[in-house]
Amino acid sequence: MKICIIGASGGIGRELAGILAADHEVVPVFRSRLDRDGTVRKVGAGFDDDAALGAAIAGADVTIHAALDTKAKGKDFIPANAALTDRVLSKLDPATCKLFVYFSSQVVYSAIDATRHPAYAESDDIVVETRIDAYTRLKIDEEKRVRAACDARGIPWLIVRPSVVTGPGMNWSTGMVDAMRKIPVGLGGRTINLIHVTDLSLHLKSLIEQGISGEVFNLADKDVKSSDFFAAAAQAAGRKALILPGAITATAGRLMPSTMWFFAHDIEMRSDKLKGVSQHKASRALAAHFIALRADRMGAKIEDILDNARAGRRYQATGHGYSQWFQDAPASDTLSLARYEGIVRHEGQSVTVLAGTRLSALISFLDQQGLALATLPEFVGVSAGACFFTEVHGSSSTHATLYDLVETIRYVDESGEEHESRRDVALWDRLRQRADGITLTEITFRCVPQHYLANVIQWRDETELDAIIAGGYAENAATTLHWFPGHKTFLIYNINPVERPTPDDQAPFLPMRGLPYSLQRLVLKLRMPRGRRVVGKSHEVLGTWRSVPARPLVGAILKRMRPRFRNMELCIPIAMAPAFIARLREEMARGAIAFPKEQGIGIRFSTHAASARTFMWVETSSADEAQLHALADLARSVCGDAFRLHKGKYVPRGIGPEQLFIPRAG
Numbered sequence: 001m002k003i004c005i006i007g008a009s010g011g012i013g014r015e016l017a018g019i020l021a022a023d024h025e026v027v028p029v030f031r032s033r034l035d036r037d038g039t040v041r042k043v044g045a046g047f048d049d050d051a052a053l054g055a056a057i058a059g060a061d062v063t064i065h066a067a068l069d070t071k072a073k074g075k076d077f078i079p080a081n082a083a084l085t086d087r088v089l090s091k092l093d094p095a096t097c098k099l100f101v102y103f104s105s106q107v108v109y110s111a112i113d114a115t116r117h118p119a120y121a122e123s124d125d126i127v128v129e130t131r132i133d134a135y136t137r138l139k140i141d142e143e144k145r146v147r148a149a150c151d152a153r154g155i156p157w158l159i160v161r162p163s164v165v166t167g168p169g170m171n172w173s174t175g176m177v178d179a180m181r182k183i184p185v186g187l188g189g190r191t192i193n194l195i196h197v198t199d200l201s202l203h204l205k206s207l208i209e210q211g212i213s214g215e216v217f218n219l220a221d222k223d224v225k226s227s228d229f230f231a232a233a234a235q236a237a238g239r240k241a242l243i244l245p246g247a248i249t250a251t252a253g254r255l256m257p258s259t260m261w262f263f264a265h266d267i268e269m270r271s272d273k274l275k276g277v278s279q280h281k282a283s284r285a286l287a288a289h290f291i292a293l294r295a296d297r298m299g300a301k302i303e304d305i306l307d308n309a310r311a312g313r314r315y316q317a318t319g320h321g322y323s324q325w326f327q328d329a330p331a332s333d334t335l336s337l338a339r340y341e342g343i344v345r346h347e348g349q350s351v352t353v354l355a356g357t358r359l360s361a362l363i364s365f366l367d368q369q370g371l372a373l374a375t376l377p378e379f380v381g382v383s384a385g386a387c388f389f390t391e392v393h394g395s396s397s398t399h400a401t402l403y404d405l406v407e408t409i410r411y412v413d414e415s416g417e418e419h420e421s422r423r424d425v426a427l428w429d430r431l432r433q434r435a436d437g438i439t440l441t442e443i444t445f446r447c448v449p450q451h452y453l454a455n456v457i458q459w460r461d462e463t464e465l466d467a468i469i470a471g472g473y474a475e476n477a478a479t480t481l482h483w484f485p486g487h488k489t490f491l492i493y494n495i496n497p498v499e500r501p502t503p504d505d506q507a508p509f510l511p512m513r514g515l516p517y518s519l520q521r522l523v524l525k526l527r528m529p530r531g532r533r534v535v536g537k538s539h540e541v542l543g544t545w546r547s548v549p550a551r552p553l554v555g556a557i558l559k560r561m562r563p564r565f566r567n568m569e570l571c572i573p574i575a576m577a578p579a580f581i582a583r584l585r586e587e588m589a590r591g592a593i594a595f596p597k598e599q600g601i602g603i604r605f606s607t608h609a610a611s612a613r614t615f616m617w618v619e620t621s622s623a624d625e626a627q628l629h630a631l632a633d634l635a636r637s638v639c640g641d642a643f644r645l646h647k648g649k650y651v652p653r654g655i656g657p658e659q660l661f662i663p664r665a666g
């Protein structure tokens with residue numbers, strides 16, 4: 001069937017259009033052909049354009065009128081909406097129109113004196129016995145006009161009276177949850193009939209497909225106590241509702257417009273007629289009428305963490321939230337462990353910290369004990385807990401990532417139980433694949449004696465790059481590159497152990513690998529005028545970057561930037577690294593992948609000595625997602641599924657959890 005929906009951008013119209021389109025041709029008619037942001041819709045007519053409205057209705061077997069002109073206010077409201085309905089009716093062609101569906105509302109029943117007649121069925125006579133508002137008046141009048149006009153012209157009609165419509169974006173769902181977040185107060189002692197917009201659409205589809213006409217249907221589904229309704233909305237907002245007693249509801253209800261007369265009286269909306277005819281069977285729990293708001297909580301004490309897990313809501317634990325600089329915020333609640341920090345204990349070469357402890361605090365503590373972590377990321381502002389779930393890494397010839405230093409963890413599962421687990425590769429691989437529901441609370445790292453490292457920083461010609469990727473990286477304890485393809489050169493950090501610093505050595509400083517080429521050259525020239533090697537304690541050389549200056553500001557800018565600035569890091573098995581770099585060169589040469597001339601690509605090498613596996617990490621940034629997607633596609637075409645992506649950076653859609661960590665088991 002060809003079905004014209006007038007009011008296709010409203011909450012009901014949109015859902016209806018989607019559901020009908022599965023089996024029918026839908027012709028949408030919007031209020032205006034302009035979207036809210038002013039862009040022109042590609043399809044559909046505007047109902048303010050009379051000719052387009054006529055054309056849309058003329059070709060349709062079924063016309064559904066679900067539009068309401070809410071822009072017309074006060075005394076204009078009824079005339080404006082009546083005029084629209086008249087225009088629609090005048091354009092129906094009895095020769096082609098097999099059905100006209102008019103969206104009325106349950107509010108027509110508010111005209112009947114509820115003290116005398118509190119249960120409403122479609123057979124009731126709608127006699128105005130009470131004070132009614134303009135919306136109620138409009139719907140009562142329109143029902144009569146639609147029936148009269150259609151009957152006079154031999155056009156089959158169907159009138160539907162939805163009860164309280166819930167679902168995404170609807171006032172009684174999304175709006176109510178939002179209101180409950182601000183003021184969690186609800187009205188008790190009444191009954192509300194709910195229908196979810198999806199069920200409503202499926203019921204109407206069934207009525208249309210059965211060719212039912214000349215009937216009125218309450219599109220009603222579930223009678224619920226008003227106290228349960230408000231409690232469920234508040235729960236979705238993460239609040240507990242204060243429910244006012246029925247006596248207060250009655251008083252408040254009498255002050256409300258007739259549209260909400262069901263707060264003034266305890267009424268019943270009959271739905272047996274619909275349920276007897278419709279092929280759709282709705283079975284939706286009350287909670288499913290609401291979409292829970294995301295809540296961001298802070299887990300500063302173990303009690304907070306346990307309570308959060310036991311609340312039974314889906315959530316994702318986070319550390320310091322740096323990954324959200326590059327990714328969209330999680331859809332579920334979050335529990336930040338940023339303030340769950342501190343050293344728990346230190347025994348021999350093992351140190352246990354709370355999960356939110358920054359690596360910077362941990363390495364300072366270890367230094368006082370004459371200890372160090374064997375590998376570090378360049379940025380040590382990240383949390384210890386993140387090192388379990390993301391492959392936090394630097395360059396290293398012994399450890400793939402910091403995860404390899406983890407001996408024991410404590411974690412809280414979704415039932416609120418806290419567990420301790422010594423390294424168990426199979427279990428840990430499974431835990432790491434989980435996106436939510438697990439909170440790591442404590443983590444124990446194996447340490448090494450503190451030692452000195454020297455970093456010899458050099459500029460090299462691009463022609464030497466292949467030899468380093470083909471195995472030259474292994475000549476150092478840690479090799480890091482920053483490749484500037486636009487300048488046919490790269491920077492190399494050759495990092496190796498030394499006994500101690502000599503007077504000729506340069507103390508560690510922030511070389512800020514990752515700067516644009518010219519600035520990078522300048523910084524290194526100024527900081528290392530005589531090209532001396534940089535020598536310092538291991539953490540000073542490896543984890544040079546302790547914090548981000550003006551972090552809240554930088555974070556806010558990065559998160560809000562449109563288009564969003566993304567940093568992405570690929571992990572390529574070393575055997576495939578030469579082929580990947582060769583293909584990347586080809587793609588850059590033909591312009592399929594293009595970065596600004598001044599921009600560099602970070603390359604690090606890390607080896608999991610226990611399994612003799614080496615990985616090349618390729619890191620780059622762009623505000624153009626397409627460039628990063630092209631890089632990920634390139635990795636897939638060279639490596640199949642063997643490549644990985646850094647979970648703490650930008651992860652394109654469609655990448656599964658198994659692609660975000662390096663399995664240690666098997």
Ligand SMILES: Cc1cc2nc3c(=O)[nH]c(=O)nc-3n(C[C@H](O)[C@H](O)[C@H](O)COP(=O)(O)OP(=O)(O)OC[C@H]3O[C@@H](n4cnc5c(N)ncnc54)[C@H](O)[C@@H]3O)c2cc1C
Binds near residue numbers: 385389390548
């Ligand atoms: C400026 C900067 C420089 C960086 N440099 C490097 C680098 O040199 N090397 C490198 O490897 N990475 C680097 N990164 C990426 C960084 O390591 C990740 O973004 C890291 O995850 C951030 O740590 P976080 O504490 O903010 O974790 P979050 O971003 O808060 O969390 C990261 C992930 O771990 C999970 N998670 C964190 N804590 C817990 C917990 N307690 N329980 C359960 N799940 C948890 C989260 O759900 C999330 O999936 C850098 C990031 C920035 C912003």
